[in-house]
Amino acid sequence: MSEFLNKKIIAYFHDPPWKAWVITKDIKGGHEEQAIQLLKMLGIEIEGILPEVRAADKLSSTIDRWIINILYSDDNVNNIEKRRAEVRKVMFKLNIFSPSKRFKLDRTQISEQEVNRYVEELVNIVNNDKKELKYHLIYFLSPLLWYKYFPNTPPLADTRVPTHTIFDHATATAAMLNIIECKGDALKFKGSVTVLEFPSIQEFISISRKSRDLWASSWLSSALLWKSVEEFVKKYGPDVVLRPELSLNHFFVAWLYNNVKGKSIIKEYAEKYAGLIGDPRMSMMSEKVILLLPEDNENGIKTTLEKNFYNAWKIIAEEVIGEWNSVSDYIKKAIETPPINPVVNVVKVNDVFKEYSEKLGIGESISCVQGTFPLEYSLFFEYLYKKALDYNKVKYSYGSLISDIVSEISKQPYKVCSICGILPSILYYHSNDKIDDKEGNDVDDNLCPYCAVKRELKSDKWIKVLDKLGIRVEETKYSYRFPSTSELTMAEFAEHYVKIIKGTLEMGEERIFFKDIDRVFKNPLAAENYCRCYAGVKSACGIVDEDLLKKYGSLYYAIIKADGDYMGKGFWSGILQGKNGHLTIKDYMEEIANYLKEIGAEEQVVNSILENSSKVEDSLISIRKKLYPNQQIYNQIPLTPAYAYTLSRSLTIQAVIDNKILNYHTAVPIYLGGDDILAMSPIKSNEKYAVLDSVMQTRRSYWRYADNPNNDFDGFKSYNGIVVDSLRAYGRSYSVFIAHYKDPLPLTISISNYLLELKDEVEGKDVIFISSGRGISNFDYSILKFSYNGEFNDNQIKMVEKFLEFMENKKVSNSLIYDAISIGEYKGEREVFKRLAYKVIDRNTTDKSVAKELYNMLSNVMGNNVCKGEACKDKEIFLSIIYAVSYLR
Numbered sequence: 001m002s003e004f005l006n007k008k009i010i011a012y013f014h015d016p017p018w019k020a021w022v023i024t025k026d027i028k029g030g031h032e033e034q035a036i037q038l039l040k041m042l043g044i045e046i047e048g049i050l051p052e053v054r055a056a057d058k059l060s061s062t063i064d065r066w067i068i069n070i071l072y073s074d075d076n077v078n079n080i081e082k083r084r085a086e087v088r089k090v091m092f093k094l095n096i097f098s099p100s101k102r103f104k105l106d107r108t109q110i111s112e113q114e115v116n117r118y119v120e121e122l123v124n125i126v127n128n129d130k131k132e133l134k135y136h137l138i139y140f141l142s143p144l145l146w147y148k149y150f151p152n153t154p155p156l157a158d159t160r161v162p163t164h165t166i167f168d169h170a171t172a173t174a175a176m177l178n179i180i181e182c183k184g185d186a187l188k189f190k191g192s193v194t195v196l197e198f199p200s201i202q203e204f205i206s207i208s209r210k211s212r213d214l215w216a217s218s219w220l221s222s223a224l225l226w227k228s229v230e231e232f233v234k235k236y237g238p239d240v241v242l243r244p245e246l247s248l249n250h251f252f253v254a255w256l257y258n259n260v261k262g263k264s265i266i267k268e269y270a271e272k273y274a275g276l277i278g279d280p281r282m283s284m285m286s287e288k289v290i291l292l293l294p295e296d297n298e299n300g301i302k303t304t305l306e307k308n309f310y311n312a313w314k315i316i317a318e319e320v321i322g323e324w325n326s327v328s329d330y331i332k333k334a335i336e337t338p339p340i341n342p343v344v345n346v347v348k349v350n351d352v353f354k355e356y357s358e359k360l361g362i363g364e365s366i367s368c369v370q371g372t373f374p375l376e377y378s379l380f381f382e383y384l385y386k387k388a389l390d391y392n393k394v395k396y397s398y399g400s401l402i403s404d405i406v407s408e409i410s411k412q413p414y415k416v417c418s419i420c421g422i423l424p425s426i427l428y429y430h431s432n433d434k435i436d437d438k439e440g441n442d443v444d445d446n447l448c449p450y451c452a453v454k455r456e457l458k459s460d461k462w463i464k465v466l467d468k469l470g471i472r473v474e475e476t477k478y479s480y481r482f483p484s485t486s487e488l489t490m491a492e493f494a495e496h497y498v499k500i501i502k503g504t505l506e507m508g509e510e511r512i513f514f515k516d517i518d519r520v521f522k523n524p525l526a527a528e529n530y531c532r533c534y535a536g537v538k539s540a541c542g543i544v545d546e547d548l549l550k551k552y553g554s555l556y557y558a559i560i561k562a563d564g565d566y567m568g569k570g571f572w573s574g575i576l577q578g579k580n581g582h583l584t585i586k587d588y589m590e591e592i593a594n595y596l597k598e599i600g601a602e603e604q605v606v607n608s609i610l611e612n613s614s615k616v617e618d619s620l621i622s623i624r625k626k627l628y629p630n631q632q633i634y635n636q637i638p639l640t641p642a643y644a645y646t647l648s649r650s651l652t653i654q655a656v657i658d659n660k661i662l663n664y665h666t667a668v669p670i671y672l673g674g675d676d677i678l679a680m681s682p683i684k685s686n687e688k689y690a691v692l693d694s695v696m697q698t699r700r701s702y703w704r705y706a707d708n709p710n711n712d713f714d715g716f717k718s719y720n721g722i723v724v725d726s727l728r729a730y731g732r733s734y735s736v737f738i739a740h741y742k743d744p745l746p747l748t749i750s751i752s753n754y755l756l757e758l759k760d761e762v763e764g765k766d767v768i769f770i771s772s773g774r775g776i777s778n779f780d781y782s783i784l785k786f787s788y789n790g791e792f793n794d795n796q797i798k799m800v801e802k803f804l805e806f807m808e809n810k811k812v813s814n815s816l817i818y819d820a821i822s823i824g825e826y827k828g829e830r831e832v833f834k835r836l837a838y839k840v841i842d843r844n845t846t847d848k849s850v851a852k853e854l855y856n857m858l859s860n861v862m863g864n865n866v867c868k869g870e871a872c873k874d875k876e877i878f879l880s881i882i883y884a885v886s887y888l889r
Contacts, residue, residue, distance in 0.1 A: 056176035101715025106152035151721025182368035222285035227312030245648035250280035278474035313338035334449030423448035564675025589613035731766025738772035816844035
């Protein structure tokens with residue numbers, strides 16, 4: 001193992017995970033002494049923590065720790081030891097993005113014996129595997145083993161400011177070593193921050209005619225990005241990737257599984273904590289990967305990333321369409337050249353620091369063994385991050401990299417590719433599910449080589465691609481196939497039908513939904529026949545149970561899209577929602593000071609923190625004005641490495657939770673990024689409106705989630721004992737578009753994208769747009785909110801569900817929809833509209849208990865003065881509820 005990776009391990013364990021309980025005296029000894037002992041057990045012999053690790057520790061810290069360290073480093077302060085003693089309590093974890101939210105630790109005390117068992121298992125696993133993967137294993141396993149032994153007990157990095165865990169801080173400290181070093185006593189910045197972008201990714205994904213084209217497009221983008229950075233991850237460790245954080249990323253975990261000796265251990269923890277069941281089917285790499293690299297050779301980094309991107313594409317394309325390589329130079333060229341060129345932006349950290357120093361008028365040299373770094377250094381990472389993202393955006397046309405050969409082919413008569421509509425076709429996709437190069441057949445699609453790769457990336461070929469890429473996990477006879485739109489529409493019918501035929505129909509060789517309904521779709525053409533039968537084509541009915549089909553069949557499915565609100569301008573800029581606008585540094589520290597007061601800190605301590613916070617805020621405002629003269633906000637929370645890695649890890653866990661929720665409701669994820677969702681879903685499943693349940697539960701989990709109600713705290717996610725902060729400062733907006741299974745997929749995706757973009761016109765965002773239609777012109781949509789005054793509230797969507805339920809059970813007439821829409825023209829004042837709404841309910845139900853329940857629900861979403869001010873807001877809410885019902889019926 002390299003000396004550099006050894007240094008990373010020292011940085012990762014410079015504080016042992018149980019440090020907080022050493023501070024509280026539950027565990028005897030000093031935490032640094034115990035860290036050194038742990039490192040020696042891992043085969044790393046040191047006598048003390050290295051100076052550059054200490055420097056990385058301080059420079060990576062969140063702003064609250066900067067302030068606390070300044071306070072406690074003041075040698076003139078009296079009774080420092082006493083003040084420290086007052087915060088020797090482990091009770092709550094505060095949310096780093098919304099510190100008023102707290103998680104009560106399941107365990108406030110732990111024993112040395114339990115810690116010893118944790119250490120013993122970790123050390124045994126790590127020491128018995130490959131030396132060169134020691135740090136990678138620690139990065140993956142250390143947090144997971146901790147939560148195995150101490151579920152719902154996040155190990156605090158600092159009892160004085162319990163805003164982040166020891167693992168967040170450990171990752172940030174190790175990552176800081178990528179860009180700093182000590183030369184003698186002098187601290188030097190080195191390395192680079194590199195952004196790798198898959199440009200025009202939305203266009204690339206939307207170039208899809210079938211649902212599996214859509215999945216393949218998204219999966220390809222993630223696979224190519226992963227293979228591009230894999231070399232750096234292997235060489236320098238997984239912390240080099242800031243976004244997306246890799247600890248539970250399926251591509252990283254699958255790579256680790258393929259490279260370690262103890263595969264069963266990786267698989268066990270991958271299934272339990274990452275939700276990776278089998279092979280990595282889900283796209284999780286986002287369109288941008290941000291790297292902190294020890295290297296600063298701009299051309300070298302760019303060349304390596306581009307070379308890896310091209311090699312990965314060639315591996316995939318050769319495996320998928322290589323058998324037709326000899327047909328044409330067009331195919332050969334497309335196999336060697338990806339459909340798009342990655343964008344790489346590299347900024348040298350030292351160059352940025354020189355610029356930063358000049359703007360602030362500070363010296364470029366500082367001691368590596370300094371006790372507390374000047375406050376100016378707390379904003380450098382934020383400045384560096386912004387610099388890395390400041391580059392000209394590039395847009396590539398699909399296939400523009402092979403334009404020379406396309407020009408040659410275009411000189412002769414040709415058919416345009418049926419999928420992209422851009423490039424000449426060369427291969428032909430037949431109704432018998434085969435591709436070849438023979439013309440004159442009864443074809444479904446004419447394909448260019450790039451779209452042929454998307455179409456053919458399935459079953460055995462996909463398995464072979466996984467093998468070649470080194471990320472195959474599941475060694476079974478089963479393969480995976482993304483469901484067709486007809487299979488999505490018929491999912492609920494299949495749930496009922498499978499109960500009849502389960503004993504007579506075996507599972508096929510392909511997994512689709514990974515549920516019993518896969519038996520019904522053993523033949524890929526079955527669902528299409530069900531749809532045709534449902535639509536009235538008698539010849540397609542065959543032996544199907546027509547009564548069951550009529551009751552549970554459908555011709556419609558849903559596209560679910562979601563996007564975290566204010567991710568770039570909010571979370572990644574340190575601008576967090578507060579009680580009165582954004583959360584200032586002083587507001588932030590006030591929350592922490594109040595917490596310390598509650599657990600017994602002296603008033604003098606609290607006052608000192610507040611006083612220092614105010615001074616620090618003033619100083620940071622002054623610094624930021626020098627750095628960004630035209631910026632509107634200057635007192636936001638600084639973006640530090642510890643803050644950034646905490647945010648990135650939270651997004652990774654959210655993706656895992658989203659995956660679990662969507663799969664439960666028979667929805668099929670295409671891309672999950674923690675903030676973003678792209679999925680396809682049946683409208684109904686298990687006689688419930690699964691699409692609404694998927695939306696409500698994933699949105700609720702964005703702010704709070706617990707698989708055990710005892711650990712359900714606002715602002716936190718508790719998943720299999722792991723605890724991470726929720727992105728509580730802002731919400732997440734959704735679009736749900738109900739599409740006919742025959743609708744052109746690019747158009748459907750385009751409408752879904754358009755709907756979601758409308759969120760920017762809604763104050764506070766955190767909304768869902770629901771619509772349906774078979775064209776892009778003159779379509780309406782429903783707008784419903786998820787929160788009010790900063791609190792989650794899904795009453796509007798629950799009311800949609802309730803109306804649908806009553807209509808389904810014939811307790812409310814379908815004509816309620818038309819009657820309700822007809823009163824929408826009423827422009828009167830005060831409570832009259834509400835009375836009209838009640839009258840519509842009375843007219844369409846004869847069950848008084850049903851009417852009363854709807855009255856009560858209506859009261860929760862409408863005030864008395866329905867049409868008074870704010871453009872009759874409550875009337876619009878009611879009508880949006882009714883429109884949503886009509887789209888989902």
